[in-house]
Amino acid sequence: MNIYVDSKMSDDSRRKELYRGSIFVHSPSPSALRLCQLAQSMIEEAFHPFDPLTVHQHITPEKCAEILAVLKPRFIHHPESKQCIQGILSEAGCDLSQTYFDVPRMRTAYPGDYLKSGIAYAFHPHRDTWYSAPYCQINWWMPIYDLNSENGMALHPHYFDRPIKNSSRGYNYHKWNLESRQNAAQHVKSDTRVQPRAEEPIELDPQVRLVCKVGGAYQFSAASLHSTVPNTSDVIRYSIDFRTVHLADVLGRIGARNVDSECTGTTMGDYLRGTDFSHLPNEAISMYQDGTEVMYAKA
Numbered sequence: 001m002n003i004y005v006d007s008k009m010s011d012d013s014r015r016k017e018l019y020r021g022s023i024f025v026h027s028p029s030p031s032a033l034r035l036c037q038l039a040q041s042m043i044e045e046a047f048h049p050f051d052p053l054t055v056h057q058h059i060t061p062e063k064c065a066e067i068l069a070v071l072k073p074r075f076i077h078h079p080e081s082k083q084c085i086q087g088i089l090s091e092a093g094c095d096l097s098q099t100y101f102d103v104p105r106m107r108t109a110y111p112g113d114y115l116k117s118g119i120a121y122a123f124h125p126h127r128d129t130w131y132s133a134p135y136c137q138i139n140w141w142m143p144i145y146d147l148n149s150e151n152g153m154a155l156h157p158h159y160f161d162r163p164i165k166n167s168s169r170g171y172n173y174h175k176w177n178l179e180s181r182q183n184a185a186q187h188v189k190s191d192t193r194v195q196p197r198a199e200e201p202i203e204l205d206p207q208v209r210l211v212c213k214v215g216g217a218y219q220f221s222a223a224s225l226h227s228t229v230p231n232t233s234d235v236i237r238y239s240i241d242f243r244t245v246h247l248a249d250v251l252g253r254i255g256a257r258n259v260d261s262e263c264t265g266t267t268m269g270d271y272l273r274g275t276d277f278s279h280l281p282n283e284a285i286s287m288y289q290d291g292t293e294v295m296y297a298k299a
């Protein structure tokens with residue numbers, strides 16, 4: 001496994017490396033900085049008059065969750081967010097006509113036990129492929145404000161090829177969407193939603209914590225084990241992540257190897273083409289469907 005910094009590798013070669021567990025780190029690009037600025041202005045407006053990095057010292061977790069429940073979807077669906085992703089992808093050498101992305105999410109990690117469930121879920125070690133992501137999915141992650149090693153995200157590369165006993169067999173993306181997502185803001189103190197997790201002790205070390213600049217981003221495979229770093233700093237972490245798939249890899253079933261995932265359903269219906277935001281062709285989506293999308297169709 002390699003960590004590439006500002007690599008000039010073509011996107012085709014880069015994806016092959018990502019599927020082998022490598023990580024690609026990018027310096028801030030103009031569109032990434034624009035996306036971070038958009039996020040910052042929305043965050044600052046939402047928490048006004050408080051400093052967004054220390055809001056936890058001023059308001060209750062319940063109030064904070066209430067604000068996040070409005071702020072996060074507003075950011076996800078902001079028209080400028082999608083345009084920034086287009087820019088980030090083309091600045092990173094991706095072919096927009098072949099690359100599909102899902103809308104960017106805003107994530108938060110609060111110091112201590114202030115708020116770490118529901119709308120601010122602190123992710124236990126997981127692979128996104130336990131959550132019905134395809135093996136060709138690539139994750140992108142970037143901090144919105146200055147990051148430090150105590151409030152970021154960790155990758156656990158020694159598990160890339162190593163199966164972990166896990167409960168992904170009980171997870172279905174369509175069922176999850178139907179039952180859980182709408183209620184995320186209600187889970188302030190604890191989270192009762194069933195999520196796929198390891199069923200054996202996980203050795204978190206050695207771990208990689210990439211501390212990049214605001215607008216800097218890194219890419220890793222959806223099959224990479226990663227987790228939220230317990231925030232032992234005194235400031236809140238705000239970050240953005242989004243995912244991409246490449247049409248040729250979707251059609252060719254090319255991607256990371258499945259070492260241990262048994263979930264059902266697929267996120268393939270979520271990705272939007274870099275050029276015109278259209279969904280993947282039906283024949284591509286249907287290759288990954290298993291019937292559960294009908295079973296748990298929204299009423």
Ligand SMILES: [Fe+2]
Nearest residue numbers: 123127128226
């Ligand atoms: Fe994840």
